[in-house]
Structure formats: structure tokens, C-alpha cells
Amino acid sequence: NAIVPFYGARQAGIVTPQQERLMFAAFDVSTTDVEELKRMLGRWAAMAARMTQGKQVSDSPTKPAQPPFDTGEAMDLGAHSLTITVGFGPSLFDDRFGLADRMPPELTAFGTIPGDAVMRAELSDGDLCVQACADDPQVVFHAIRNLARAARGTATLRWSQLGFGRASSTGSQQVTPRNLMGFKDGTRNVRADDTATLDAHVWVGANGASLAPEHEWMRGGSYLVARKIRMEIESWDTDPLEDQEKIFARFKDTGAPLTGGDEFTAPDYAKLGDNGQPVIDIDAHIRLASPEQNNGLTILRRGYNYTDGQDPATGKLAAGLFFIAYQRDPQTQFKVLQTRLGKSDLLNEYIAHIGGGLWGCPPGVSAPGDWFGKSLF
Numbered sequence: 237n238a239i240v241p242f243y244g245a246r247q248a249g250i251v252t253p254q255q256e257r258l259m260f261a262a263f264d265v266s267t268t269d270v271e272e273l274k275r276m277l278g279r280w281a282a283m284a285a286r287m288t289q290g291k292q293v294s295d296s297p298t299k300p301a302q303p304p305f306d307t308g309e310a311m312d313l314g315a316h317s318l319t320i321t322v323g324f325g326p327s328l329f330d331d332r333f334g335l336a337d338r339m340p341p342e343l344t345a346f347g348t349i350p351g352d353a354v355m356r357a358e359l360s361d362g363d364l365c366v367q368a369c370a371d372d373p374q375v376v377f378h379a380i381r382n383l384a385r386a387a388r389g390t391a392t393l394r395w396s397q398l399g400f401g402r403a404s405s406t407g408s409q410q411v412t413p414r415n416l417m418g419f420k421d422g423t424r425n426v427r428a429d430d431t432a433t434l435d436a437h438v439w440v441g442a443n444g445a446s447l448a449p450e451h452e453w454m455r456g457g458s459y460l461v462a463r464k465i466r467m468e469i470e471s472w473d474t475d476p477l478e479d480q481e482k483i484f485a486r487f488k489d490t491g492a493p494l495t496g497g498d499e500f501t502a503p504d505y506a507k508l509g510d511n512g513q514p515v516i517d518i519d520a521h522i523r524l525a526s527p528e529q530n531n532g533l534t535i536l537r538r539g540y541n542y543t544d545g546q547d548p549a550t551g552k553l554a555a556g557l558f559f560i561a562y563q564r565d566p567q568t569q570f571k572v573l574q575t576r577l578g579k580s581d582l583l584n585e586y587i588a589h590i591g592g593g594l595w596g597c598p599p600g601v602s603a604p605g606d607w608f609g610k611s612l613f
């Protein structure tokens with residue numbers, strides 16, 4: 237029952253070896269008083285510092301005539317590696333709080349890019365986001381529930397998502413899990429110990445990169461892109477194995493590329509088959525997404541499998557991938573990659589992006605008294 241340190245230069249939950257469970261929540265700020273918003277972010281940091289150590293949100297004794305400070309359902313569970321990661325969406329920087337000039341250009345909303353056309357407003361965006369990850373489902377639910385409760389009067393829950401199993405790997409020792417299409421997912425992801433790659437592609441302002449003074453608050457942070465990607469499970473399940481493997485250009489059982497070797501062998505994009513065509517299809521997901529085919533473009537993936545049960549409208553299973561990626565500049569990373577994937581990825585026949593958003597996650601909370609994004613205000 238491990239504990240992940242809360243205080244530090246960077247927020248936990250980005251390179252932390254990926255936990256098994258997720259609850260993601262987007263909030264809209266309802267107050268127009270910036271001081272109230274700051275107080276709430278301070279309250280969130282104090283609560284997160286406690287909950288991530290497996291403690292209740294407060295140790296003050298509750299009087300019998302008061303509702304308890306903590307809702308209680310995680311009381312005996314321990315921390316289960318809980319991490320709480322907070323981000324700020326583009327909408328927070330409108331004129332309500334006087335923050336307009338503090339919005340980095342990296343945080344500009346994408347508009348509609350290929351593949352994103354059917355994103356639903358009620359499952360998208362939000363002034364704030366909270367990603368809670370842990371190895372226990374009740375621990376992540378408890379974290380979001382108590383933060384939402386502490387936000388009452390200041391911010392309201394806009395939408396949320398539970399993820400029930402990790403669909404990526406960020407720790408070098410972790411076994412690659414499978415997504416709901418049954419394929420190993422996370423094989424070629426960035427690992428926590430690969431600090432050179434993280435500095436180059438994930439952390440804002442690393443390697444002494446210059447930032448405008450009004451955007452310094454993001455130095456040491458990272459930008460989070462989320463996509464709720466519905467899988468067309470019923471039609472996928474009728475697709476022949478060889479077509480499924482063509483789409484990812486990997487073998488379903490071992491995860492090895494179709495060009496040979498084991499799971500971690502580098503794919504050979506140039507190799508031709510007996511028919512004279514590339515073994516890795518021109519529109520295969522891993523070709524279109526790979527750094528080799530995108531001038532080195534790299535993102536850190538940290539997605540989760542999700543299901544909302546059955547879709548009452550169609551009777552089909554409502555399930556897919558809650559995609560999460562971290563990067564230093566979403567305009568030149570996710571947006572560019574998704575534009576390419578959205579146009580021609582073979583996978584598109586079986587998926588639909590139905591929600592998501594973009595948030596800037598500031599650096600870590602340094603010590604008691606500090607809070608999420610303090611230097612932004």
C-alpha cells in the first residue's frame with residue numbers, strides 16, 4: 237500500500253509509474269471573486285497533501301451535530317499510491333479573473349481538428365481539471381468527491397470519468413497492459429527514468445528554455461490533453477485478426493511489430509512484403525504516430541480503459557480509451573499528431589473522440605503553504 241510523495245518540484249501523476257485506476261474530473265469556476273478561487277486551490281492542496289498520504293482530509297474532530305469533515309469511505313484503505321494532479325483550462329483565462337495576459341500560447345484551444353468533430357460539449361473542457369490516480373477505485377472516487385465537496389460555492393463539477401485499468405506504461409519496470417481492443421498499449425511510451433526525453437518533450441521550460449515572464453508560472457509543469465475515445469466494440473469484434481493486426485502493425489498476442497522480433501524490437505517501416513507493399517501499412521496507427529515518421533515528435537501517454545456500461549440509446553457497450561497525454565507544447569505535439577491520425581489512421585473506422593480537453597498543469601506544490609498554481613495569481 238504505497239505512498240507517493242505529494243510535495244516536490246513537479247506534480248505527481250505525470251511520470252509516476254502508472255497506477256491501475258483513474259477518476260478524472262473537470263470543474264467550472266462559479267465564483268467571480270479571484271480570492272475565493274485562490275482559497276479553494278489552497279484548500280485543495282492541503283487536502284491533497286493529506287489524502288495522498290492515506291489520511292482523511294482533516295484531523296480536526298467533528299462535533300456530533302456537524303457533518304464529518306471527510307466523507308469517510310477511504311478511512312481504512314490507505315493511500316494506494318494516490319496522486320492528485322491539477323490543471324488550468326483555456327477558459328479560466330477569459331476576463332473573469334484578470335488572467336488573460338498570463339495564458340501561454342501553448343494553452344490555446346485547438347478548435348476542431350480531424351477526428352474531433354463529434355466531441356460533445358457536456359464531456360469536454362472545463363476551467364480546472366483534476367486527475368486522481370491510485371491502485372484502488374474507492375480511493376480515487378473519494379479524492380474527487382472530497383475535492384468537489386470542498387469546491388462547493390466556488391467551482392462545480394462539469395463532467396468526470398472513471399478509468400478501470402491502465403492502458404499505458406510509464407515505469408521502466410511495468411508490464412505493458414492491454415487496451416479494450418486487446419492490444420498491448422504503451423510499448424513505446426516515454427518512461428519515468430528517461431529524463432533526457434522528458435526534458436526535451438514533456439516538461440515546460442526544461443533545459444533552460446526561455447518563457448515570457450508572464451508565462452513563467454508554467455515552468456516545471458506540463459500540458460495535459462485528454463480524449464474520451466469511444467471504441468466501436470461490436471464492429472471491432474467482427475473484424476478478422478489479420479485486419480486488427482494490420483491496423484496497429486503489431487501482433488495481438490505478443491505486441492511485436494509485424495516486421496518481426498519481440499515486443500520491444502524497433503518497427504522496420506521500410507520493410508516490404510512479398511506483394512511489394514510495406515509490411516507496416518502506410519496508414520497503420522504506429523507508423524502515423526511514431527517519432528521516426530514525425531520529425532521526432534514525442535508525447536507521454538497515460539491513458540485508461542473506461543466503460544460507462546451500456547449505451548441506453550443503442551444497447552451497445554459504451555467503452556473505450558480515456559486517452560491522456562502530457563507534453564511541453566500541445567500545439568506542436570498532440571495537435572499535429574492528432575491532425576495526422578485524424579485524417580488517415582486505419583483505426584478511425586473503429587473509434588470516435590466524444591470528449592476531452594486541454595489543461596496546463598503547473599509545477600509541483602513545494603511545501604505546506606504553497607498551492608496549485610500559486611505563482612499564476
Ligand code: HEM
Nearest residue numbers: 415419420421422423424465522525526527557573574587
Ligand atoms: C501507439 C492504441 C489513440 C498516439 C499505440 C499502440 C497501440 C495504440 C496498441 C502500440 C503500442 C505502443 O507503442 O504503445 C491506441 C488506441 C487508441 C489510440 C486503441 C484509441 C482508442 C491514440 C491517439 C494518439 C496516439 C489519439 C495521439 C494523438 C500513439 C503514439 C504511439 C501509439 C505516439 C507510439 C507510436 C510509436 O512510437 O511506435 N497506440 N491508440 N494514440 N499511439 Fe495510440
